[in-house]
Structure formats: structure tokens, C-alpha cells
Amino acid sequence: MISEFERATASTLVDGVATAEIADSWGTGGPAPNGGYLLALVTRALGRVSAHPHPMTVTAHYLRPAAPGPATITTEVIRSGRTLTSAQASLFQDGKERIRVLAGFGDLESLPDDVRTSAEPPVLPQVEDCFEAPDSFKRLVTLLGHADLRVDPATAGWAAGAPSGRGEMRSWFRLADGQEPDPCTLLFAVDALPPVAFEMGVQGWVPTLELTVHVRALPAPGWLRVVASTRNLAGGHLEEDVEIWDSKDRLVAQSRQLARVVGP
Known part of the structure; x- marks a missing residue:
């Protein structure tokens, strides 16, 4: 059975050109759909x-805001080697390019098991x-109808009007449909x-300008833990x-990602 997320990121591909429908319920409270949702939509087509x-x-540059409705995704394979396919895609609406993506595809199941790391998994309650967002917030941030987020209370001071001032947020995550x-x-x-x-006391829309993602392994079933942080908000921009x-x-x-801070 197809899931909500698969349905919302589906497209029809003919001769390297995909047609898709950007859903209207994956927003973040700003005027455009969520950047991660759009990235998943384009990458699935690619x-x-x-x-x-x-x-x-996967690296995406968000050239113009996208909007709910029909979209066209052009795809191109740049090089296909033994272990990696390099490809690019552009999402168009109303004849204007909205997002450009450059990606490398491989086989995560064939990677070696050797792990040598100093990274440590986060400890969450x-x-x-x-903290789970109230219904009033979910009506504004419509993607929360599809994503089950449970934020560590130590990084959710912003929700009570008392942000910690530290640029960090930690949360459990899973898709709401299971x-x-x-x-x-x-x-x-x-x-x-x-x-x-x-959590730094800045409110308003924070649109993504550029986003690069490295997928390191196929995730195991169950809840994911997500940790987001920034060390520098300056000149109206921050890295996350x-x-x-x-x-x-x-x-x-x-x-x-590099994002721009737009005041409320």
C-alpha cells in the first residue's frame, strides 16, 4: 500500500521529464512548501x-519559491560508473526554474560494515x-500533519516564549502514517x-537557499533522532x-544548509 509520503513525492517520467503535483499540505508556515519535502520529490524523480x-x-539550490500545484522536473544523467551515478535535475513551474539538484546515487546495501567515528548518538528524553506541537501550530505548519515530531523540552523553550539562546534543537521523528x-x-x-x-530568539520565516545532504546508511525501522545546530547567525543568514x-x-x-532569516 502506497504511503502518504510516497504519494506526495510521486511523479510520472516520460523520456527523462517527470511531471508531478506539489502537495499543498507540506508547508512550514511560510509561503512555500518545505524544502526537504521538495528535495525528496525531485530526488525520487531523479x-x-x-x-x-x-x-x-544531494545538493539543492532553491532559486525561487515553489508553490503547490503542477510541476515539471527535467532529469539528466551526467555519468554512470561502476559504483556511482551522477545526475542533475531542475524543477520548473510556470516556465521558471525553481530548484536545481545535483546528486550522486550508489548502493547503500553494498557498503562495507567498517565504522570508525568519534560521533555519538544524542541522548533524548x-x-x-x-514536546509535541499543539493543534493550533499544526494548522499553521501543515507538514506536521505528516511528520510526527517530539522535540526535546530542553530545546523547545521557543514554544513557551523562553528560548534558550543556544542554536540547537533535538527531536524524535517519524512519518505520521507509520x-x-x-x-x-x-x-x-x-x-x-x-x-x-x-531557539535563538529569532522568529519569522527561514527559507533555505542551499541544502546538501549525505546519506550514510539505510535507516533501520523505528523512530529517528534528529539534531540540528548552528554556530553563526550573521548578516541575516545562518548555517544549519x-x-x-x-x-x-x-x-x-x-x-x-544555508538559510535566510526573514522577520515576522
Whole structure:
């Protein structure tokens, strides 16, 4: 049975050109759909022309805001090698390019098991002890109808009008319809949390300008843990670094984005 997320990121591909419908219920409270959702939509279409099954590195530049409604995605395979397919795609609406994506696809199941890392999985309170957005907030941030977020109370001061001033947010994440995570889910999850700017006392829309995601492994079933942080908000822009850990304590995705802070 097809899930809500698969349906919302589906497209029809003919001769390297995909047609899609950008859903109207994956917003973040600003005028455009969520950037991670759009990235998953474009990458899923691009994956259909790849000789390899999984996105491993994906970079998107958000050239103009996209909007709910019909979209066209052009795809091009740049090079297909033994272990990696490099490809690019552009999403168009009303004849204007909205997003351009460059991606490398590989086979995550064929990667070696050797892990040598200094990274440590985050420690969060139990899911039931974390902050869940009220219905009034969910009506504004419509993607929360599809993503179940449970934010660590220590990083949810912004929700009570008392932000900590630290640029960090930690949350449990899963798709609300119960679909288990896959690589495209990770592309959405890296941008699904409220902006870390909120916990720094900055309110308003924080649109993504550029987003790069590295998918490191196929995620295990169950809840994901997402940690977002920034060290520098300056000149109306900030970087946001994200790590995603799966239920087996594996670092399955990392990302960095540059975002612009737009006042309320």
C-alpha cells in the first residue's frame, strides 16, 4: 500500500521529464512548501533515471519559491560508473526554474560494515516526555500533519516564549502514517524541524537557499533522532547542521544548509 509520503513525492517520467503535483499540505508556515519535502520529490524523480538505487549525496539550490500545484522536473544523467551515478535535475513551474539538484546515487546495501567515528548518538528524553506541537501550530505548519515530531523540552523553550539562546534543537521523528524511513525520508527529515533560529530568539520565516545532504546508511525501522545546530547567525543568514541517527544508534544522514532569516 502506497504511503502518504510516497504519494506526495510521486511523479510520472516520460523520456527523462517527470511531471508531478506539489502537495499543498507540506508547508512550514511560510509561503512555500518545505524544502526537504521538495528535495525528496525531485530526488525520487531523479532516482528513476539512475543506474544505482540510493541517493548518497544531494545538493539543492532553491532559486525561487515553489508553490503547490503542477510541476515539471527535467532529469539528466551526467555519468554512470561502476559504483556511482551522477545526475542533475531542475524543477520548473510556470516556465521558471525553481530548484536545481545535483546528486550522486550508489548502493547503500553494498557498503562495507567498517565504522570508525568519534560521533555519538544524542541522548533524548523518552518520546512521551518530549514536546509535541499543539493543534493550533499544526494548522499553521501543515507538514506536521505528516511528520510526527517530539522535540526535546530542553530545546523547545521557543514554544513557551523562553528560548534558550543556544542554536540547537533535538527531536524524535517519524512519518505520521507509520511508513518506515528510507533514504528519501531522510532528505525530508533533515529540514522538518522548526528552524534552530527559533531557539535563538529569532522568529519569522527561514527559507533555505542551499541544502546538501549525505546519506550514510539505510535507516533501520523505528523512530529517528534528529539534531540540528548552528554556530553563526550573521548578516541575516545562518548555517544549519543536522545529524540523523536511527534506532540502531547509527548515523544515517548528515546535512548542512544555508538559510535566510526573514522577520515576522
